[in-house]
Amino acid sequence: MTSPAPDDAQATSPAPAWEAPVASGPLDAAVEVPGSKSLTNRLLVLAALAEGPGTLHGALRSRDADLMIAALRALGAEITEGSSPSTLHVVPGPVRGDTDVFAGLAGTVMRFLPPVAALADGPVRFDGDPQARVRPMLPVLAALRALGVDVRAGDGSGPQAASPAEGFPSTLPFTVLGQGGLRGGAVDVDASASSQFVSGLLLAAARFDEGLTLRHVGATLPSLPHIEMTVATLREAGVEVDDSRDGIWVVSPGPVAAREVRVEPDLSNAAPFLAAALVAGGTVSVPGWPAATTQPGALVPELLTRMGGDARLTADGVLRVTGTGRVHGIDVDLRAAGELAPTFAALAALADSPSRLRGIAHLRGHETDRLAALATEITRLGGQAEETRDGLVITPRPLHGGTFRTYADHRMATSGALVGLRVPGVLVEDVETTAKTLPGFAGMWRAMVSGTSDTARVAPASPERGR
Known part of the structure; x- marks a missing residue:
């Protein structure tokens, strides 16, 4: 859609x-x-999931980046500016539920943060601009459902549904009902519409109890360099990622390193x-x-x-x-x-x-x-x-x-x-x-x-x- x-x-x-x-x-x-929007928003997510405080230098400050900052604050991270708006100090905190994430029109916010929200201690409600409500979301939400996460349409007050035909959400707005953690495991994803579905799951995967084995099952995989960017940023943060097989990524569970980094x-x-x-x-x-x-x-x-x-x-x-x-x-x-x-x-x-x-x-x-x-x-x-x-x-x-x-x-x-x-x-x-x-x-x-x-x-x- x-x-x-x-x-x-x-x-x-x-x-x-x-x-x-x-x-x-x-x-x-x-x-x-x-600074790069793609790198800024990936690094912000990893900093919010890290084992200690970190700093980004040269971060992009734009609507997409500021939406990501606001969303991560809503989820429990403390993010403050340094000597300039492009220097951001990030102090991670427990992922907080019973909160709202507004994605605007930022694909990185709406697709990177549902897996983070699965770690929250309560429901996280997602919405965005009117134009964002027609952008596809089903692959990442269906993947979370397959991993045992309860995802519901709208504000989450309705009954759980197993498929789009029965009311399972495929676009904004939706609610991720976090349970304080996620077991992880193996999941198949069709990322033909966007590489962001893969990146979003990989970014949070080290915090899953068993990590994640993700397999792309679609006919095409666009924007592969963006996935390679995600893998590179994970490795730089000390996360073990095996991408030796085409279309398959294995992320081992473990800590995300707290770092001081400069954004290209x-x-x-x-x-x-x-x-x-x-x-x-x-x-x-x-x-x-x-x-x-x-x-x-x-x-x-x-x-x-x-x-x-x-x-x-x-x-x-x-x-x-x-x-x-x-x-x-x-x-x-x-x-x-x-x-x-x-x-x-x-x-x-x-x-x-x-x-x-x-x-x-x-x-x-x-x-x-x-x-x-x-x-x-x-x-x-x-x-x-x-x-x-x-x-x-x-x-x-x-x-x-x-x-x-x-x-x-x-x-x-x-x-x-x-x-x-x-x-x-x-x-x-x-x-x-x-x-x-x-x-x-x-x-x-x-x-x-x-x-x-x-x-x-x-x-x-x-x-x-x-x-």
């Missing part, structure tokens, strides 16, 4: 449209990208800024690019090079992308990095030849149906974009200005900004939805575009607590 179709009027937001700035010349900017920059959030160099010409650089990483955004330099850019990583960790203003089409399987699809769809709409983005059928279950949304909005501006069974075929056509709708999806907003870099009159609807993972995006984007004479240093704004 996915969020409303792009032609549903309720999918639009009443927020005023933002006129995307057009580049007047080649870019010359250094963009400081804040979010490479997927860097992608639109780096792609801007191809669209407008010039150079955009991002400092702090890791030499080795489990983030799917690691594919960005290679993909931008294939589309006509020149990407080079310096010895001191600065990634520089230079473009000429000419973009080439691409045929690429983005199964491992579907979150990059909106950026590369925007580039494809501005390219000099057709593109095919494959392996991303799972994007139909993200913040919105991203395939339908991208096809609709590119077409709305005069382009040609067609959905396939597992992706998009984009044939470049002359584009014109107009409203680029976002459907409360942060990556749709950055995609519209990228198109507007070349096409005058592109109005991005509700650009502030980018606060989900990148607060202050609009200001950062303007600073990058306006800094065309001397190198502009573009840094994120302070966290927007209201998002």
